């Protein structure tokens with residue numbers, strides 16, 4: 484008999500939770516300090532609902548049109564039990580909508596986007612669609628020299644961006660996020676994530692609430708845990724492979 488989608492998801496989710504736990508044990512991290520964000524892009528609202536039923540508390544999306552429709556389709560009791568993170572590159576003209584249906588935007592990389600998200604959140608609060616500030620992570624480009632960066636602000640820009648976020652009543656600065664540069668070996672990935680962790684520490688000198696470090700995906704979550712990540716964004720290892728992306 485073929486496995487149902489529920490069996491498939493619960494088996495893979497258990498595997499990922501074991502990987503996170505094992506990695507945490509190796510580096511002395513407390514399980515409660517490691518949050519799994521299940522990245523459900525390309526997969527339907529029904530999968531989000533199944534995962535929420537299995538205790539997943541945080542869900543990530545990266546494409547606005549799809550994400551808005553999907554989150555809007557969730558039953559309200561499911562929606563109220565999960566925290567929705569936007570993790571993809573975000574165009575300024577999409578920010579207003581994203582600020583209405585997400586709880587966290589992890590991919591903030593420029594001042595214009597900060598302003599657009601703040602305005603969008605203010606409107607959403609005014610319309611009583613949401614009640615509190617939008618939580619924000621600054622995405623950092625960890626590419627160096629020849630390496631291809633994978634989006635994000637240059638490390639030198641973080642201070643100014645942090646000030647812009649902190650100055651917006653409707654935004655709350657929670658930390659930093661990055662995607663490991665392509666084509667690095669395991670040591671290179673670890674060094675990149677160590678660097679991200681250091682940038683987060685630096686940010687906390689002036690913004691003590693910025694305690695989150697979002698790093699690590701299906702292929703490199705162990706390195707992220709070892710480097711001090713607090714949020715792991717895992718897609719394919721839980722949901723299965725996606726169609727090829729742009």
Ligand SMILES: *Cc1c(COP(=O)(O)O)cnc(C)c1O
Pocket residue numbers: 522524545570571662700701702716717718719720
């Ligand atoms: C898709 C995506 C992920 C999840 O990637 P997997 O390799 O499938 O785990 C994590 N972070 C971001 C920003 C993504 O776009």
